[in-house]
Amino acid sequence: MLNVGVIGLGVGERHANVYKNDVRCRLKGIHDFNHKKCENLKSKFPRVKIYRSDNEIINDENIDLISIASYDNYHFKQVINSLKKNKHVMVEKPICLYKEELDQIIEIKEKKKNIQLSSNLVLRANPKMVDVKKDIMLSSFGSIYYIEADYFWGRTSKLSGWRSKMDYYSIILGAAIHMIDLVIWMLGVKPISVYAIGNRIGSNTTDLKFNSFAVMLLKFSNGLIAKITGNGPCVHPHFHGIKVFGSKKTLIHNFHESFYFNKTKNKTNKVTLKKTKFKSDNKDKIITNFIDSILNPKINPIVTEQDIYNAMSVCLAAEESMNANRIVKIKY
Known part of the structure; x- marks a missing residue:
């Protein structure tokens, strides 16, 4: 107990x-x-x-x-x-x-x-994201060359709360980290460099004096590019969107629908995926699995301490890039 x-x-x-x-x-x-x-x-x-x-x-x-x-x-x-x-x-x-x-x-x-040390990076337990990871591991996309992962936060009113009173608030560490971790987890490899820029235009009527929007370009050793956004002030329901572009197949997961495009001969086919809700028991899975890992050392947490360090290393390099306005090599 x-x-x-x-x-x-x-x-x-x-x-x-x-x-x-x-x-x-x-x-x-x-x-x-x-x-x-x-x-x-x-x-x-x-x-x-x-x-x-x-x-x-x-x-x-x-x-x-x-x-x-x-x-x-x-x-x-x-x-x-x-x-x-x-x-x-x-x-x-x-x-x-x-x-x-x-x-x-x-x-x-x-x-x-x-x-044991873990973090509640809940998107790893989202059934839709689990299915996408499986497809990537099965190489069904062919050669993946580009990914988009967007965190639509859409909670502008909260930007004037405790976040505005911090010495420094980061939309990358506070929001985009979910998408950064998701991409690393799905691909099973870490990016080697990052370029990041941001602004606070969408939140300039709030008390937040820091960037509320950031976009990052991650480069991987094989040339794959991933674009990550942390979109704090967006007029959009809270949502995590993802697009995966490969030589054989494309995935689009947006607020309205999820679907694949694939090719048969010279025809592009759309395959609509069944809608799945991110239910409470899925959202709690990271914590319940963490309990498993404490009670049984043979079980690894869904989010290991190394996973945390990797995602944090990317975020901190992105912060450095945004401040220096240059591409930054990520140190793990």
Whole structure:
């Protein structure tokens, strides 16, 4: 039985529900900087202790697993402190904001071989994305030469909240990281360089003083190009779009439909795919699998610590590229 503590009760409330409903776990405690949130959840989690600080919940020797869903700028400190206290850690993206922080996490985690670390990069559990990855692995696209992966965030009102109060908010680390991780996971290879640009035109009426839109061009060693966007202020439903272009087949997955184009002789055929919803149990799969990996060391997490480091390395190189206005070689 794993004793679990959850920090941050926005999306963290979903984390808490997963642990509460898993017979292998005991949801022992919750914490949020907004104590009213904790009080409001008392009726939902009547037997759960409310901790007054993140340090208090992390320092509790009876807790085995800390799930971190606080604001982005608190993740690094909470991850580091949890690892130092020998807690398994599930953290919402991003795990941190700067390269120096990532280096510290890697250094400490190297000393904690028996501790599991994962991040809730949920698109790996999306059935549609799983099917696309299978097709790629079966080489049904032929030679893939170009991919587009777009994160339509479309939640402009949230840009004036806690994100605007951070010393630095990154739309790449806060949104596009999902699409970066998705492309690396689908292809099974890492990009070698990145060029990124962005702007805040779409959010200039909000309190956010940082870029709310970014576009990245990733280059792979075989010449494949992937275009990734993090589109914060778009007038569009929240959605993750993807297009895969190969020598034999093309996939288009947009808000309205998903379909393939393939060729028979000189004719291009459209094959419409069945719509599949990204259901709650799929969204929770990253966390439930993480529990599996803690209880059974033979099971690997769907998102390993190396997967986190790879996606973060691309994001940080993209940030460097955007600031320097040049192509940056990605260091892993």
